[in-house]
Amino acid sequence: xxxxxxxxxxxxxxxxxxxxxxxxxxxxxxxxxxxxxxxxxxxxxxxxxxxxxxxxxxxxxxxxxxxxxxxxxxxxxxxxxxxxxxxxxxxxxxxxxxxxxxxxxxxxxxxxxxxxxxxxxxxxxxxxxxxxxxxxxxxxxxxxxxxxxxxxxxxxxxxxxxxxxxxxxxxxxxxxxxxxxxxxxxxxxxxxxxxxxxxxxxxxxxxxxxxxxxxxxxxxxxxxxxxxxxxxxxxxxxxxxxxxxxxxxxxxxxxxxxxxxxxxxxxxxxxxxxxxxxxxxxxxxxxxxxxxxxxxxxxxxxxxxxxxxxxxxxxxxxxxxxxx
Amino acid sequence: xxxxxxxxxxxxxxxxxxxxxxxxxxxxxxxxxxxxxxxxxxxxxxxxxxxxxxxxxxxxxxxxxxxxxxxxxxxxxxxxxxxxxxxxxxxxxxxxxxxxxxxxxxxxxxxxxxxxxxxxxxxxxxxxxxxxxxxxxxxxxxxxxxxxxxxxxxxxxxxxxxxxxxxxxxxxxxxxxxxxxxxxxxxxxxxxxxxxxxxxxxxxxxxxxxxxxxxxxxxxxxxxxxxxxxxxxxxxxxxxxxxxxxxxxxxxxxxxxxxxxxxxxxxxxxxxxxxxxxxxxxxxxxxxxxxxxxxxxxxxxxxxxxxxxxxxxxxxxxxxxxxxxxxxxxxxxxxxxxxxxxxxxxxxxxxxxxxxxxxxxxxxxxxxxxxxxxxxxxxxxxxxxxxxxxxxxxxxxxxxxxxxxxxxxxxxxxxxxxxxxxxxxxxxxxxxxxxxxxxxxxxxxxxxxxxxxxxxxxxxxxxxxxxxxxxxxxxxxxxxxxxxxxxxxxxxxxxxxxxxxxxxxxxxxxxxxxxxxxxxxxxxxxxxxxxxxxxxxxxxxxxxxxxxxxx
Numbered sequence: 001x002x003x004x005x006x007x008x009x010x011x012x013x014x015x016x017x018x019x020x021x022x023x024x025x026x027x028x029x030x031x032x033x034x035x036x037x038x039x040x041x042x043x044x045x046x047x048x049x050x051x052x053x054x055x056x057x058x059x060x061x062x063x064x065x066x067x068x069x070x071x072x073x074x075x076x077x078x079x080x081x082x083x084x085x086x087x088x089x090x091x092x093x094x095x096x097x098x099x100x101x102x103x104x105x106x107x108x109x110x111x112x113x114x115x116x117x118x119x120x121x122x123x124x125x126x127x128x129x130x131x132x133x134x135x136x137x138x139x140x141x142x143x144x145x146x147x148x149x150x151x152x153x154x155x156x157x158x159x160x161x162x163x164x165x166x167x168x169x170x171x172x173x174x175x176x177x178x179x180x181x182x183x184x185x186x187x188x189x190x191x192x193x194x195x196x197x198x199x200x201x202x203x204x205x206x207x208x209x210x211x212x213x214x215x216x217x218x219x220x221x222x223x224x225x226x227x228x229x230x231x232x233x234x235x236x237x238x239x240x241x242x243x244x245x246x247x248x249x250x251x252x253x254x255x256x257x258x259x260x261x262x263x264x265x266x267x268x269x270x271x272x273x274x275x276x277x278x279x280x281x282x283x284x285x286x287x288x289x290x291x292x293x294x295x296x297x298x299x300x301x302x303x304x305x306x307x308x309x310x311x312x313x314x315x316x317x318x319x320x321x322x323x324x
Numbered sequence: 325x326x327x328x329x330x331x332x333x334x335x336x337x338x339x340x341x342x343x344x345x346x347x348x349x350x351x352x353x354x355x356x357x358x359x360x361x362x363x364x365x366x367x368x369x370x371x372x373x374x375x376x377x378x379x380x381x382x383x384x385x386x387x388x389x390x391x392x393x394x395x396x397x398x399x400x401x402x403x404x405x406x407x408x409x410x411x412x413x414x415x416x417x418x419x420x421x422x423x424x425x426x427x428x429x430x431x432x433x434x435x436x437x438x439x440x441x442x443x444x445x446x447x448x449x450x451x452x453x454x455x456x457x458x459x460x461x462x463x464x465x466x467x468x469x470x471x472x473x474x475x476x477x478x479x480x481x482x483x484x485x486x487x488x489x490x491x492x493x494x495x496x497x498x499x500x501x502x503x504x505x506x507x508x509x510x511x512x513x514x515x516x517x518x519x520x521x522x523x524x525x526x527x528x529x530x531x532x533x534x535x536x537x538x539x540x541x542x543x544x545x546x547x548x549x550x551x552x553x554x555x556x557x558x559x560x561x562x563x564x565x566x567x568x569x570x571x572x573x574x575x576x577x578x579x580x581x582x583x584x585x586x587x588x589x590x591x592x593x594x595x596x597x598x599x600x601x602x603x604x605x606x607x608x609x610x611x612x613x614x615x616x617x618x619x620x621x622x623x624x625x626x627x628x629x630x631x632x633x634x635x636x637x638x639x640x641x642x643x644x645x646x647x648x649x650x651x652x653x654x655x656x657x658x659x660x661x662x663x664x665x666x667x668x669x670x671x672x673x674x675x676x677x678x679x680x681x682x683x684x685x686x687x688x689x690x691x692x693x694x695x696x697x698x699x700x701x702x703x704x705x706x707x708x709x710x711x712x713x714x715x716x717x718x719x720x721x722x723x724x725x726x727x728x729x730x731x732x733x734x735x736x737x738x739x740x741x742x743x744x745x746x747x748x749x750x751x752x753x754x755x756x757x758x759x760x761x762x763x764x765x766x767x768x769x770x771x772x773x774x775x776x777x778x779x780x781x782x783x784x785x786x787x788x789x790x791x792x793x794x795x796x797x798x799x800x801x802x803x804x805x806x807x808x809x810x811x812x813x814x815x816x817x818x819x820x821x822x823x824x825x826x827x828x829x830x831x832x833x834x835x836x837x838x839x840x841x842x843x844x845x846x847x848x849x850x851x852x853x854x855x856x857x858x859x860x861x862x863x864x865x866x867x868x869x870x871x872x873x874x875x
Binding site: 139217218240241244245250256257274275276279297 | 619773778780781783784789792793829831832838840842
């Protein structure tokens, strides 16, 4: 059995959970595992309903006063009990900040192997292996889990496409699981999120992104890109030089020193495509690049490319979109 | 604001070969001699030991053998013994292999290593001896009491880019010590402060530097036998430019290759990174790399000046060792064993001085005597003029190198080389007269993203990362930059920096210097080579910098 641990915050399901479910389905196929279960901790009735509606497997809700707000000790204590009860062969999660925070402790608690940031599943039937990037993506290591116990795997955000989820015939059952947590053993007391975090835009959740690079030339020209973002219902983002110049806030920076995103549509305006930017967006489903320089590396990853002046092309695109 | 303080007996600033050898030697002395246990701390700006370490590297194991005789049993990561040397003189598309290897470049008995793996191992050895290794802490300023060095203040953490404290703010810690050993590397920011405050370089020749740029490649099997060491002279540099290439073959198709350019070139439009790319495009090198993959990139300055440029390495309460003191043999292209040796000697000097209850300059002068009686002087003194002779061109340099070997350095007068390398750079009109048409590098070459890469791609493969929201750690006198250096030299920082930190952005309001501080790989070239010396490198928040692995 494969157990997927879903992630929620304030009752809202993290979109990356769907990617983890797709990864788990592919893993099940490869490993010859027939059943799948989804666990969700905390106060998350609506999120559990949403998961059950997908019909991918029984949904276990793990509610407890100590789990209302996230604390790694509480999650480790609760989920360790769920895993011991279910004894899955694999425990799958999305490689989110929260997973990075508690999963190593959880795996250690169960003396189980943990493979992080996996991007693909490989290996022979019944003996799956996991690919994970090394040297910042230059090399891919093939990791084979050995040893007993459940094997924990976290999957990189954007490595699997949420829309490839195979939905079940009907809704799955929801089963509450009772856990005991010694509240005094929780050493962390969550505080209000940092001011920065509260203001931050989570671009990784955006379905469409319009990103601007140095080709936009000046801050005064930003409305050209913003008009396209508005017409597409997209978030605005930028490559590093734009944020360095203070034309857009740093939280909108895409790339190795900013956010990593994998939207359905990524429109790169005047972005040359330095590798630092590419690593932050190459997992996007459809990439459209507009750049004056036909040799710009962005065209190596683009699905659609237009060599030309963005100040001519973008207004024309906006006009067409507004007609539709 | 309350600042934490920490008191130790010996503080070592910099966890490289010099600093860790000092730490290990101190622990050994402690064990041999007994007495009150000494507290020893090592400060290192990289979060993980070895992460800021980069070198060719060919290790002369002589010091290692003295420091850790059973290094092989302890698993020292020596990638491959050197099996064969080759030296080439390169012309644009041809190469001439020297029939005889010049004695200083004979590497029999030496090992090809990854310095960062080696230093990680050394740090493990030091920690096994109970040394406290503080990774992720940079020394920000020297603490003094009158004319005496009493320790180091580490950098504040959690300051935003406007200099305001963030919620994560933590003030730096004052670490005081009876003796502080400065091993902060080539152009170390604290050693620089010491040299200026205490005039330790008075009466010495000016320091000389070079910039080494390196990549690690995985090449198809069978390209180059592991243990092969190749050096090159000539192309793409010109007759009056110092430098050359290196290629070291390790097992499993891993090749370390790089290019060194003397930071005393005259052409303000020279770009050392372009020179490296041209070196890779030479048929001799391109053939070797064909079908391979670049996996790592990095850069580091080297102290090339030699014996006559070493400052007084001791003062009240402090010693200087390794690259920080300029202990490198530029003729043999080796400094790791000298860094380790001076680290050991500094440890012995500090230990004896503390036991004698006197850590004044007079007492610590024993360090100079130990150096003079050691293989350090025996190796550096005879070749003391060689690098300076290259200031007169490649042929003069080679002739002097030959002479140094024949006479063992017994010439009557020292060659006078009165100017620091950055002062040799000529202005655009001085070098080009009226011939100048564009401010592009004079050695511009195309980037194909297979064999040759741009600097920004290189930065990615250096793993360089800094917290973005912190003040720039490169302090630039921007008035001089825009009003004087730009018109006269055409912003040479945009060319000599191998990490694209300096960029002139053309905007409607006019050109503006943009400092991409988080690209910085901590090579120190800008601090050295800026013609007006208006760039100062200070440590960024601890932990930031390159993340070298296998370099």
